Amino acid sequence: SSLLNFGFNELIHYSLVNEITLTKNQIKLINPLLSDCSNLRSSLLPNLIKTVQENLKQGNSFIEGFEYGHVFSGEILTNFQEKEHVAGIFGGIKTKLSWSEDKQSLTWFEAKGKIEQFLKQLNLIVYWKNGATKVDKIIHPYRSAELYLTNGVKLGIFGQINPILSNKLGISSEIYLFEFDLMVIQ
Numbered sequence: 464s465s466l467l468n469f470g471f472n473e474l475i476h477y478s479l480v481n482e483i484t485l486t487k488n489q490i491k492l493i494n495p496l497l498s499d500c501s502n503l504r505s506s507l508l509p510n511l512i513k514t515v516q517e518n519l520k521q522g523n524s525f526i527e528g529f530e531y532g533h534v535f536s537g538e539i540l541t542n543f544q545e546k547e548h549v550a551g552i553f554g555g556i557k558t559k560l561s562w563s564e565d566k567q568s569l570t571w572f573e574a575k576g577k578i579e580q581f582l583k584q585l586n587l588i589v590y591w592k593n594g595a596t597k598v599d600k601i602i603h604p605y606r607s608a609e610l611y612l613t614n615g616v617k618l619g620i621f622g623q624i625n626p627i628l629s630n631k632l633g634i635s636s637e638i639y640l641f642e643f644d645l646m647v648i649q
Contacts (some may be wrong), residue, residue: 465584469577471551472528476510478535484509485601485628490535490543503535507550508601508640512624515552516632525635527553531645548619550642553577555635568637571606571623578610578621578641587648588613601625602640612647619643 467473479500480488486509488502495501504510507530518526529551537544554569575591582589591608607622621641629636 465581466529466549466551468584469581470527471553472526474511474514474526474528474530476504476507476514476530476532478504478533480504480510485512488535489537504532505534505536506601506642507532507534507548508552508642511550511552511640512601512628512632512634512638515555515638516634519634525555527551547645548642549645550640552638552640554623555638568635569639571639574623574639575608575621577639582610585648587618589618601628610643616647617644618647 477500479492479495479497480502481499482488482491482502484504486506488505490503490505492501492503511528511530514528515526518524529549531547531549533545534548535543535545554574589610589612591610594604594607594609601624602620602622603625607620609620610618612618619642622639624634624636624638624640626636629638
């Protein structure tokens with residue numbers, strides 16, 4: 464409900480994806496119904512980016528949205544993990560802050576402020592560490608951060624979309640993404 468209050472739309476995607484989306488999905492199904500949906504997703508971010516790209520292709524406006532869902536990692540027989548995550552995508556829209564100014568895109572600091580407001584509503588105290596290592600092809604290498612709780616447990620990642628990826632997909636490079644592990648919060 465906090466993300467809905469920020470104006471985000473809730474998006475829902477399938478947990479079954481290709482082996483390679485924008486990240487590698489390690490867990491392959493033994494007998495999939497479709498070859499396009501033969502793996503379990505390892506991140507929520509690729510589907511969010513794909514949704515924005517498809518909406519822009521259809522002439523729809525940019526969607527600021529989030530998804531609550533399950534991600535999967537490890538080896539199916541030995542070290543299988545299923546976790547609940549929440550991920551979001553926002554920015555990319557030029558808006559006016561006052562009537563006398565030109566339209567401007569969301570800056571890194573404004574986007575970071577939105578995430579801090581969201582975490583404050585959840586009563587979470589976090590500290591930020593530069594650079595996100597998990598999804599370096601999706602997230603900008605120099606405009607990203609990992610978020611940790613005060614006990615040192617990693618909460619998730621936040622960052623601007625990689626400009627190479629945004630250019631390849633034909634979407635704005637002013638888009639910001641986050642993905643948090645909900646199991647850590649509980």
